[in-house]
Amino acid sequence: MKAEILETIKSYDTIILHRHVRPDPDAYGSQCGLAEILRESFPQKNIYAVGKEEESLSFLAKLDSIPDDVYQGALVIICDTANEERICDTRYKLGDKIIKIDHHPNEDPYGDLLWVDTDASSCSEMIYEFYLAGRDKGLKLSDKGARLLFGGIVGDTGRFLYPSTSDKTFLYVSELINYNFSRTELYNSMYDADENVVRLQGYCLEQFEALPEGVGKLIITKEILDKFKVKVSDASQLVSILGQVKGLKAWAFFIEEEDNIRVRLRSKGPVINGVARKYNGGGHPLASGASIYSWDEVDSVIRDLIEVSVNYKG
Ligand SMILES: [Mn+2]
Numbered sequence: 001m002k003a004e005i006l007e008t009i010k011s012y013d014t015i016i017l018h019r020h021v022r023p024d025p026d027a028y029g030s031q032c033g034l035a036e037i038l039r040e041s042f043p044q045k046n047i048y049a050v051g052k053e054e055e056s057l058s059f060l061a062k063l064d065s066i067p068d069d070v071y072q073g074a075l076v077i078i079c080d081t082a083n084e085e086r087i088c089d090t091r092y093k094l095g096d097k098i099i100k101i102d103h104h105p106n107e108d109p110y111g112d113l114l115w116v117d118t119d120a121s122s123c124s125e126m127i128y129e130f131y132l133a134g135r136d137k138g139l140k141l142s143d144k145g146a147r148l149l150f151g152g153i154v155g156d157t158g159r160f161l162y163p164s165t166s167d168k169t170f171l172y173v174s175e176l177i178n179y180n181f182s183r184t185e186l187y188n189s190m191y192d193a194d195e196n197v198v199r200l201q202g203y204c205l206e207q208f209e210a211l212p213e214g215v216g217k218l219i220i221t222k223e224i225l226d227k228f229k230v231k232v233s234d235a236s237q238l239v240s241i242l243g244q245v246k247g248l249k250a251w252a253f254f255i256e257e258e259d260n261i262r263v264r265l266r267s268k269g270p271v272i273n274g275v276a277r278k279y280n281g282g283g284h285p286l287a288s289g290a291s292i293y294s295w296d297e298v299d300s301v302i303r304d305l306i307e308v309s310v311n312y313k314g
Helices: 002-010 025-041 090-094 123-137 143-156 167-176 183-191 195-207 222-228 232-236 239-244 273-278 295-310
Strands: 014-018 046-049 075-079 097-102 113-116 209-211 215-220 250-256 261-267 287-292
Touching (some): 002 075, 002 097, 002 123, 014 025, 025 046, 025 075, 025 143, 123 167, 143 167, 143 183, 195 215, 195 222, 215 295, 222 250, 232 261, 239 250, 239 261, 250 295, 261 273, 287 295
Parallel strands (some): 014 046, 097 113, 215 250
Antiparallel strands (some): 209 215, 250 261, 261 287
């Protein structure tokens, strides 16, 4: 598949890279990391990475803005995005051919060519693997590209903590750190938090509810978001902090948005993406997201989490 993707890339003059909405470091790392590899390897081709700029990730890369007609006859590559609805910038459809490269369960097999590896820790890890496979066939990786891929892997593995971190992950990052970029500077950009977000962390740790079945629950209303002057995305990113609570097997953050309640689910064993799917969402077995439309549904989500937690033999 990697060879077929490389051959396809070689046959196009214009390549446009997309990723998912509400990007994280792996979305940027894989999309812009691959863009860097292609720019370095094929300077005569037109390579663009598009999508809505995410201010908090601009330290990783800047995106390109292109008119619609660039898509004519172009190859579109979509990174780190499980389903079509989550693709950022719907113009991906205007291209000539679509390639999907992703590490989430392949529930929506869109595209003309698909490379999905659910064993990969991150899409950035897959992009490095793609580079390794094509190194003898003209692919080049710059320091800037290596920094992006490293950042993506660090982000999606929770700094090499999550079980998706494999021997392959460590092998690849051991190679990536030999490129010339500052890990200290990168970590600072990724993990420095604004004071109000740190204070919200304090609020979360104080206010979460731990149920006897090993399920955790925290509600963050719009009022709280306003009080701490934080965005929904800031609150969403805090969901993993309950992982340190002894005895919790699965937990949910319910964060109030304009017209729905965002549900962030995490687990230390019980598979929770089935619960996420039931509530208009999906994701990884141990890290998923969903949406509900009324506070009345909170209890129902919690009941489902209790069910998977109680049935879990860990
Ligand atoms: Mn990812």
